[in-house]
Amino acid sequence: EPEVTQTPSHQVTQMGQEVILRCVPISNHLYFYWYRQILGQKVEFLVSFYNNEISEKSEIFDDQFSVERPDGSNFTLKIRSTKLEDSAMYFCASMKGGQPQHFGDGTRLSIL
Amino acid sequence: GQSLEQPSEVTAVEGAIVQINCTYQTSGFYGLSWYQQHDGGAPTFLSYNALDGLEETGRFSSFLSRSDSYGYLLLQELQMKDSASYFCAVMLNSGGYQKVTFGIGTKLQVIP
Numbered sequence: 001e002p003e004v005t006q007t008p009s010h011q012v013t014q015m016g017q018e019v020i021l022r023c024v025p026i027s028n029h030l031y032f033y034w035y036r037q038i039l040g041q042k043v044e045f046l047v048s049f050y051n052n053e054i055s056e057k058s059e060i061f062d063d064q065f066s067v068e069r070p071d072g073s074n075f076t077l078k079i080r081s082t083k084l085e086d087s088a089m090y091f092c093a094s095m096k097g098g099q100p101q102h103f104g105d106g107t108r109l110s111i112l
Numbered sequence: 113g114q115s116l117e118q119p120s121e122v123t124a125v126e127g128a129i130v131q132i133n134c135t136y137q138t139s140g141f142y143g144l145s146w147y148q149q150h151d152g153g154a155p156t157f158l159s160y161n162a163l164d165g166l167e168e169t170g171r172f173s174s175f176l177s178r179s180d181s182y183g184y185l186l187l188q189e190l191q192m193k194d195s196a197s198y199f200c201a202v203m204l205n206s207g208g209y210q211k212v213t214f215g216i217g218t219k220l221q222v223i224p
Contacts, residue, residue: 031209033212042199043155045213048209048211050210056209056211098143100145100201100203100212101157101201
């Protein structure tokens, strides 16, 4: 069964550095999402992407964040200047229209 | 605005049945999904209801009443491995694209 894949599984970065989290959505899906989950808390919506543009973003998704679909398969989340509070699990998800989302296994981001 | 409510914690005995409720207030609703998340893992899709009624998938069933803005997840013959967090998620049509909003999650503890 097709899967959403995310790399790396764990990223450790110094505060202030840039990170890029990568996702390969399921190939025939049209909607792409990034979520964040701080340890012990709920899954928080960051951004949705449809038709090659951001369709919605949350308050968390400030100017430090950006997303890109550089080719037909990858979907990336960039954090320009990381802060300690960016430490969390980041999940990518994709879906077809009218169907539930499928999640990747997540990237654990640790900011030192 | 939009809101979802589900209990924060539930405890049940191995072999028993447990029901996790979810109520929502949204516009543009078109479906309710349920996800399971074990500690440290990714949300895993369990069940989806677009129409009123009961959907059964093995030991798990999900119910939706659109008129009552209410759904539930029913877990039967509970096993220790069912200890996890369970999220309801509403799927919405919003401004020409589709978005998903998650509840806070219900932490289910299965005890012997």
